[in-house]
Amino acid sequence: MLDHIGLSVSDYDKSKAFFTAALAPLGIRLVTEVAGWAGFGRDNRPQFWFGTGGPAQHPMHIAFTADNRAQVRAFYEAALQAGAKDNGAPGIREIYHPHYFGAFVIGPDGHNVEAVCHKPE
Known part of the structure; x- marks a missing residue:
């Protein structure tokens, strides 16, 4: 999880x-x-x-594991529809590794929440 x-x-x-x-x-x-x-x-x-x-306004970062990139995209859309603020659209983050596919939102209490898939597409 x-x-x-x-x-x-x-x-x-x-x-x-x-x-x-x-x-x-x-x-x-x-x-x-x-x-x-x-x-x-x-x-x-x-x-x-x-x-x-x-950023000091985001005191905690928590990332949830996604089974695939479609789940990352679905998380991002669902979170935005639930009232989250965008903090990074779904995409590759090569700074971490070549297959790191994540999406970031700011939740209702200001925490940076992410879904990530480490598998190649």
Whole structure:
């Protein structure tokens, strides 16, 4: 159901040191850093993100797994019809990997909500 989650933090370096130490016993490690965000996970797949690089008005980011790109598109349209604000139309996000197909909306409480499919079309 959940693909990944992201939180805004006030001090990137302090948070990076904390989570590196605290999550190590669970087998979770720093996998990548992208545009001011740290991605932690197991098996080279970042599922927990934090950073200071995102807009402060979006305190949390949560991404749901989609089985295919059609589901990503359907999520986006349904969310907009339910009152969400656009934060990124369905499309490839190569910054993450060549098949990353996601759509982003801002929900009623200001959180950045995403649906993502990692499979090639």
